[in-house]
Amino acid sequence: MKLTRRASVALLVAAPMVLGAGTGFAASAQADPHTTQLANSAAPGLEFATRTGSVDADQQMKVAVSLNYRDAAGLDAFLARVNNPSSAEYHHYLTSEQFVARFAPTQAQVDQVRAYLQGKGLTVTDVASNRMLIDASGPVKTVQSAFATSESRYHDNKTNKDFTANDTAPSVDSSVAGLIGGVTGLNNHYQMHSYTQAPKAGAPKVGSGPGGGYTAQELRSAYGVNSLVSGGTDGSGQSIAMLEFSHFTQSNISTYDQQYATGSPTPTVVKVDGGDDDTAGDGVTEVELDIEVAHAIAPKANVAVYEAPNSDQGEIDMWNKFVTDKVSVVSSSWGSCELDDTASTETAVDNVAKQGAAQGQTFLSAAGDSGAYDCYRHSGTQSPNANNLAVDFPGSDPYVTSVGGTSLSEGSGGSYAGETVWNEGSTKWAGGGGVSSKFARPSWQTGPGVSTSSLRQVPDVSANAQNYSIYTVGQWTYVGGTSAATPFWASVLTLANQQAVAAGHAKVGQVNSTLYQLGSSSSYGTLFHDITSGDNLHYSAAANFDEASGWGSPKADALVPNLSGGGTTQPGAPAVTNPGNQTNLVGDSVSITAKATGGTTPYTWSATGLPTGLSIASGTGVISGKTTTAGNYNVTVTATDAAGKAGSASFTWAVSTSGGSCSGQQLGNPGFETGSASPWSASSGVVSNASAGEAAHSGSYLAWLDGYGSTHTDTVSQSVTIPAGCHATLSFWLHIDTAETTTSTAYDKLTVKAGSTTLATYSNLNANSGYVQKTFDVSSLAGQTVTISFTGAEDSGLQTSFVIDDTAVTLS
Known part of the structure; x- marks a missing residue:
């Protein structure tokens, strides 16, 4: 009977000695643990491979066990608010300590998983300070037993590559299954690759750089960065982190800096999991390109090069290191085709990217160099998904800004003459872009040109992906790829962070929602170069947003002040303070005063898209009246100063007929x-x-x-x-x-x-x-x-x- 059982609870609490009698019963209830299979940790692509044998049982393996957030729904809700200009929490980022206390697994939960792994015979080698990741190691036979799977050697019949992988998805006891997000390190089928087009020594000269290519000054001039750098917005006091799986040689960087008089600080190196173990240094040009582009665009910023082994575990550990180190801006020129990637790796990186967004960090990643067919490879053997439409991860993650590629044309003196989508035709070198197969379209991804697909669309923005003059492996040459466009954009956002800090504002953080808001505003054309010609082997460029170029490339002298302050401005024009998205019921009385700073006073105010019944006073900026018609309105408020320069801010206004007041x-x-x-x-x-x-x-x-x-x-x-x-x-x-x-x-x-x-x-x-x-x-x-x-x-x-x-x- 219910009350009888509940009455016994009071007895147990009042008389602790009775608990001894219950101990044996509790133990017997655990004697037959159930297991749960972690489907997202299955090895990808085994259907295209042939098993060739077992892995040596005594061979050492390393795995990374990612944990789930304690309050995933609460975190998603917080991220929506911290990126919503109408929220009181807008850009009120969390410290890493606050984040861990609020959303990470509890220490008891971490200890539970750690004890579980140790009980299975594994050696726990590291527990991340944010409690989201546990690294462990052990012989293959122990790993197999711990996760109820087997490790085998395989030969991929499509790529002609040998690899090792788990034959089945791993399983864990149900007692910890709810805490574990996935296990990585069980396979090495696919690795991340860089997005640098090979050096072009001897190719026709473009730009005035030695060996060909656009110089640092020519790149800055074309995109409106020169006026910022000459005015002191040069990256001073800011930092950019580079995600890398290879080495670089400092003497090459020094030669570049001397040629273009960047005066840049010497990059630092942060080794994760012992650093890169690729002694051949196949990615050295990638790393040196990333550093040199940052030195060109944000010359006084501190560049930190994070190096890790090119493995699932190395990737996840490096991302986790970014959030525990609280790096402001992270640029990644390495990625994996979504269709080839291990699902548990994508989940783990997404979790880390969310923490970064909560802490005000900015992540950017190259959209890929194979156009709309991201699994296609320009060298080596092909992925079985090479002919399928696909996008690149981690750029497809909603908390990462995906950067596509364009072909830039310059006029005299390095002036901007135009851009098209980067596409080299039959070679299939082209800027990545398309529709994700893994991630839903986030609420902020709206605006002219954005499709109504329920899935995330990339790239978000783009920039030149050809003809960067660099010094690498002991020679001057010029290279390209979206891996050049990505550190370019990372550097532009670093300049915005410098201005934001100087003005006492928050850093740009997870910038995607802001980019889409600005792209949808009436001042879009003053902030971005809209790329309207060309295609990426499938998607065509068009006005406004498109899946070939995103919102386009930056007009940095206008965009950077806007990103750092919150209004849409022309250089030297008033900066309008965005009042945030508004909501009302039909019949509500409204009185809101628009505000602006800068330019030459007095201002003349105007507005478009106001809800029916409202108007703005041209002399004061007061929006007033009574809402009469329900609907969703896109409002732009503009302040024109005495010199005729205009700045504006755009926001939404929802007027509802029902549901009562918001109280x-x-x-x-x-x-x-x-x-x-x-x-x-x-x-x-x-x-x-x-x-x-x-x-x-x-x-x-x-x-x-x-x-x-x-x-x-x-x-x-x-x-x-x-x-x-x-x-x-x-x-x-x-x-x-x-x-x-x-x-x-x-x-x-x-x-x-x-x-x-x-x-x-x-x-x-x-x-x-x-x-x-x-x-x-x-x-x-x-x-x-x-x-x-x-x-x-x-x-x-x-x-x-x-x-x-x-x-x-x-x-x-």
């Missing part, structure tokens, strides 16, 4: 004090009086799920409407008590969901002596009617009670 609490019977469930739907006996054996948080009633000590499931749920445009928070008070006190296994679980989104899962491991308030941002569900549900599932062993009280869905 108040939306749940019915939130504290269950009516004594019945309605309007909640609940299992029998869930809504209880406190006298039944559990104390209420307040009042006399509560929702009591489980506590039987036998296999049982209880639910309580209620539908609620969250009006469009409102910020909404779900909160409740939770008390968990349990007799499962001698285990590290989550036997009994409570799942909290809003619609189909799982907000959190709690278990007997989260037992506490009193109530704890839990709070979740559910603003992403605005405009919907969703069901808030609590589901408690108890196994056949000792009891766990999940007690909920004082719920609320609060609008603001």
Whole structure:
């Protein structure tokens, strides 16, 4: 009987000696652990390979075990707010310590996985300081046993390459499966490759560089960087990190710096997992190109070259190092075709990129050099996916800015004469771009030219991918590739960071949402070169955004001040402060004052796209009136100064007809004090009086799920409407008590969901002596009617009670 079992809970708490009698029962419940297969850690491409034998059982292996976020839904909601100009948290980034405390796995969870790996015979070699990654090693036979798989030697029949891989996806015990995001290092089928077009010594001379190619000054001149550098915006006090899987020679960098009088600091080297083990240095031109482009565009910035082995583990460990080192801007000229990559590697990198976005870091990655067919290789044997439309990872990740390629033409004195999409025809050298097969289109990816596909589109921006004059491997030459365009853009954003810091503003951080907002504004043409000709072997350039060139290349003298301050400006014009996206109901009275700085006062104000019923006062910038017509409006506010120069800011304005104002609490019977469930739907006996054996948080009633000590499931749920445009928070008070006190296994679980989104899962491991308030941002569900549900599932062993009280869905 339910009350009898719950009464025994009080006995167990009051008389600890009784727990000794339960220890044997708890142990027996764990004697038959179940395993869970980690499907995303299966080796890719085995269907194109032939197994040739087993791997030496005593050979040493290294693996990286990535962990899941403690509150993934909460992190996604925070990232949406920190990148939303209308949010109070806009650009209020977290420190790494705050991030770990708020979203990373708990130390207890990390210790649980560490102990699990050690219990399987593996040696834990490192635990990342952000608690998101555990490195381990051991003989092949131990790794096979630990993850219930086998390692074999294979021959790829398509690429004619030998490799090793796990025959099946690894499995782990169910006690830790919910904590582990994936296991990498089990296969070396595909490696990351760089996106540098080979040196062109002896090719026709383009630009005035020795050996051919555009000089540092010519690149700066064409894209409007010269005026910034000469004015002191030269990268001073800022840093750029380069993701590399090869070495460089400092004497080559010094020769470049002397030729172009960059005066750049000597790059530093950060070795990850012992650094690059490629003694042949096949990627040396890539690394030296990256450094020299940064020295050309942001000459006084500090460049840190991160080197790691070219393996899944090396890749993940390097990304993790970026966020723990809190590097401001990271440029990656290496990538993998999405279709060839290991899914667990992509998941682990995505997790790290999210932490970087929360901390205000900027990640950029080359879009690839094979046009819309990213799996195509210009040397060596072909991938089986070579003829399939595909995009490059990590550029396809929504928290990474993907950089495509163009062909730049210059006029006299290095002036800008035009650009087309980079495409060298039958050679299949072309700027990457297309539609991801792995990542959903993020909410910020909107604007003219962006397709309605539900998937992420790349590139986001582009720049010249040909004819960079560099000094590498002891000679002057010129090279190209999107791996030249990527450090170029990374350097431009570094200049924006310098201006932002000087003005007391936040750094640009995860810049994608800002780029799309600016691309959609009426001042787009003053900030970007819109690439409208050419194609990348499949997608054609067009006005505004396209999958061949993104939003185009930068007009840096206008774009950098905008990125650092938040308004769209012409050089020397007023900078309009973006008021953020607005929401109202039909009939609301509005009074908002637009503001600007700089230029020559007084300003004359104008606006386009205002909601029906509103107008702007030309002399004061006050937007006022009463909204009369529902709809979604794209508004641009412009300040024209006394010298005739104009600056503007663009934002959205949503006017709704229903849903009430954005205030108040939306749940019915939130504290269950009516004594019945309605309007909640609940299992029998869930809504209880406190006298039944559990104390209420307040009042006399509560929702009591489980506590039987036998296999049982209880639910309580209620539908609620969250009006469009409102910020909404779900909160409740939770008390968990349990007799499962001698285990590290989550036997009994409570799942909290809003619609189909799982907000959190709690278990007997989260037992506490009193109530704890839990709070979740559910603003992403605005405009919907969703069901808030609590589901408690108890196994056949000792009891766990999940007690909920004082719920609320609060609008603001």
